[in-house]
Each structure stands twice: as structure tokens, then as C-alpha cells.
Amino acid sequence: MHRFALILVAFAVAACGSSSTATSTDKEPAAPVRPVSIALDFTPNPVHAPIYLAGNALQIRKPGTGPDSLKLVSTGKVELGVLDIHDLAIARQEGVDVVAVGALVSKPLAALIAQPSIKRPRDLAGRTVGVSGLPSDPAFVKAIVTDDGGDYSKVKQVTIGFNAVSRLLTKRVDAVPAFWNAEGVALKQRGLQANEFRVEDYGAPAYPEVLLVTARKTLEKERPRIEAALAAITAGLDKTRARPDEAVKVIAKAAETDDTKLVRAELDAVLPIFADGLVLDRAVLQEWADFEVRIGLVKTKPSVVDSFEFNP
Template identity: 45%
Template structure:
């Protein structure tokens, strides 16, 4: 595991979804070193991001079997959430809507022509441009249409998050997510 608070919940959900018993898995904390730990066979499996470490492993020719939490063990959920306090949303709704619109427009532009965005990411992160492009291509289907929240998916995610201990209690979807802001065009 990487050592993130959600790792145990993710591991348990994936193992149980595949018919295993999570308590029989021996874990070790490897931080964000899943790629070298798997390449050198220091570990047999790792909790990692399929669109980052999974792509990096494929690029290095390492054959893996991915259990994607949103496909195999849990409901789909929003990968990226913009956070704002309720008071700020009430006070500055136009600014929040403008920020969401900017994310939507930027995502649409990157989907239309990813080269400028990918070059900026590679430059800012000193990452290999080929790897950045491969990671983008991996997540590209999830980006269209940009900026969306599906209430049923959020309800299922909330149940999952409470059941597996990611959250202490189930959030109220209407209070936790500004569905109207995400839906605005």
C-alpha cells in the first residue's frame, strides 16, 4: 500500500470483490514507489493509480492485472472534485460557476487538441512527454463530457465510502455536492 488513509478500504474492497479475504493479505507500506517495487518484484501487488503507475508499468513492458476500484469493486466516483465552502458558494456563486466553466472549457480544449496541455504538464513536472501522453490517453474517455456529476453514482459512492470506512458517516449528497453548478453549461 502507498500509505494513504483510503488504501485499506480500497484493498479490502478489491480483494472481497474478487472473492478473497482481505485479512489474509500481508501488507507493507511502499509509499508512492509502486512502479519500482513491482518492477523489482519487491511486492507482488500494489494499490496504485491505474492511469499513472498502471500506464508507467505498461510503458516499461511489465504485464499486470488491474483491478480498478470503479469497475471491479466499487461504484464509479468522481476522480477530481473542486472544493468550496458552502458559505463561499452562497456568497460568490458566480465566481464558483466561472471556475467550473473554466475547467470545463480547458478540458474540452485538451480533448480537442491535447498537445499544448500535455507539453505544459510534461514541462512543469519534468516528466517524459511520451508517458504524459499515454496517461492522458488512458483517462481521455473519462473526460468526455467534461465536468459532470451523476447523482446515482454519488449515492452509490457515498454508501461505499461509509461501508468501507473511508468516511465516518454517509454524506448528504445535496449538501456535499453542488449538482446544479456542475450541470450548468
């Protein structure tokens, strides 16, 4: 999915040690001695609202010409980064020692978004699917179509870059792998009642799509500052839920857009699935690790213990 290559708080071990939890209070959390730098995975959008409402605890870095949060985190140029969970699996397979310390959302955002005439994924046999050109896209198309009993070998794939919305609106493709909370919402705003085949309805566990990551060496060196930054982001999540209108204004300004109607629609879509306390659920992540191998996104099963920090 194209944003796969693209989209925290102190944690306490939950009962039985099966997941990590973060605590928050009505008081403002203590800010780090100096702001913690954090790199976004994509253009500012409502998924990032808790970060933008975290106050002066963070120094936010927007992406350049492409998603670069992983590179910035792994090289130590920033201390935290926003990263798609699938990019974490790929990075660790390649030997990059980054670890996730929290989740921004609690469910997958990935979907195969199709023209209204496509009633289910198996209907894409003989049809055209637009992919970004990144290796993760075909893996997800195959996973969703195959789980629905379709013949993936008969799906025609064309590379369209990151133009999912325009290609669907102009009917140049029958479907695209994209994010239902972003492209899906934008298409509805433009009047296309597309069908969304969400990956968790086709064999995927309810994994947290968007993670907060850091380099292990950074965590070891700056643990108290990372914890303070995570607490501030958790407070930012509370503010986002309590004051969504404020969140819309902040995100619209950061994204340099006047389309606050679209920003609000995207925020409304993601509000119900923000991860409470930025929690990481160990059991779900074990299922996710199996899923990554099953769809061929990585060759070896990711180590949940090594990939996630459950008590930073």
C-alpha cells in the same frame, strides 16, 4: 489509495433534476473579473489538463511537499481545489464544510495493480501488498480482495510510501493500490505487463474520482467568479480533446519533465473518461455514498445533498 490523500463551468439542472450539467460554446467564456485561485492535488499531470488550458481565468497553485489542496480551500487561501472524492467524504465527516462543484473525470481511477503472475485479487492471499501508509489503502485492498471471494486476513501488507512503481518493478511486492491512469501507465511504459483490478469491477459504482471543490463560504461569497472559472475549465476540457498535443506540451512543462511520451500515454488513458461538462450525477453519487460506508472508509454515510453543489 495513496492519491486519495493526495487528484467546472456553470451548471444547469438536468431533466428531472437528477444531475448537474455544464454548458459550453464555441466562444471563449468570459473570464472572472480577477483570476480564481485553484490548488492542485498532486504534481501536474494529464488529469489537470483542462485546468491548464483554461486560460487566464485561473491562478494555479501546485502542491508543496505534500497534497494540501483541502487545507488551502477550507481555510479560504484558495477558491477552488482539486480533490479525490474519498478525501471529500473523510473531510466532511470531520466537519470540514467543503463542497464539490464539478468532476474532472467520470469514473474511478483506483485499482489494485499486481504482478503478471497474480491473475485475480483472491490470489493475493499469502502474498505481499505494498500500501502507502494512509488509512484508505487497506480499505480498498480489502474491498477488492473480498469482492473476489478472497481471504483478506491472509494478505500481508507492508508500508512502502509512494514508491508503487519501483517496488513492483523490483518485485519487492506482489501488488499495490494505485491509479491505473498513472502508475498503471508508467509500469507499462517500463515494460511490466501488470494486471489491473479496477475497483469498479469489484463492487464499486462508477463514481467520479477527481473533483473540483470549494468552501461553502467561498461559494456563497464568490458564486459568479466560481461559475466563470468553471466555464473556463469546461472550455479547457474542450481544448484538451481537440488539441491533445498542445495539452501534452503544457502539462510536461508544468510538471518539469521531458518525458512527453509518458505524458501522452497518460493523457490518452484519461481522455475517454473526462467528465462531459464536468457533470455530477446525483444517482451515481448516492451509490458512492453507500460504498464509502460499506468499505469502512467513513463511519456514517456522506450526505450527497450537503457534499455536492448541483447548481452553483
